[in-house]
Amino acid sequence: MGIIQGTPWEIHDDIHVKREDLSCPYPGPQFSKVRGVWEQLLKVTGPEALVRSAVVGVVDSRHSKAGWGVAYLVKQLPWPVEVKLFYPTFVNESHGQLRESQINAEKYGATLMPLKGNVMSAVLSNRAKAILAASNPTAYMFPNGLKLNQSVDATAHELQTTLPTGWDDTNALWVVSASSATIAAGVCKGLQNWFGRMPQVLIHLGYSRPEHSVRECLARHGVYVQNHIKIVDEG
Secondary structure (H helix, E strand, O other), X not given: OOOOOOOOEEEEOOEEEEOHHHOOOOOOOOOXXXXXXXXXXXXXXXXXOOOOOOEEEEEOOOOOOHHHHHHHHHOOOOOOOEEEEEEEEOOOOOOOOOOHHHHHHHHOOOEEEEEEOOOOHHHHHHHHHHHHHHHOOOOEEOOHHHOOHHHHXXXXXXXXXXXXOOOOOOOOEEXXXXXXXXXXXXXXXXXXHHHOOOOEEEEEEOOOOOHHHXXXXXXXXXXXXXXXXXXXXXX
């Protein structure tokens, strides 16, 4: 199975870097949410599922690698599952122009489902969910942004089990990039579990998002969000 447990730590100019971009080796995407996606695929498509889904849907944003990741992992299941990849199209793009995620997802057998863009991702996701349910009532639709509890817990576990032996530097500053805040929640949860309290964490947003929504995501996963977490949004 193509998920790497125990991705390496590297040191660059005294900065410790956790190489979670290697969690899914090529030809899969550099996309650490695959940890939770794999667990969810087993849950909803496997023999133990109450209603086994032979079809799963996923939504890409303009910059997402979600479709690529899901299609790559589905090919490694021991049973057949079809992937429906919904993605936004924009008027300033060439006709039929595909981005990296759609190109690679199609290579792994995903059916591409273009939708008119220029709307919020939540609107796009709801539209895709309705289309999928109408054509495949038992299909499973991944949540918008792949916001899976499994990804949070798997990220926390990966961090806790790979920290260098004896590491107890509670004065270090931890920096994590964030989009939906799912991975950031996993990192913070793992740090909180490891140290017994929250060290200083700086969350850098990849695109503008209300700070309260990030903090709410962290809080939902049991992360202490008061004074030790700073969120930077450069617009």
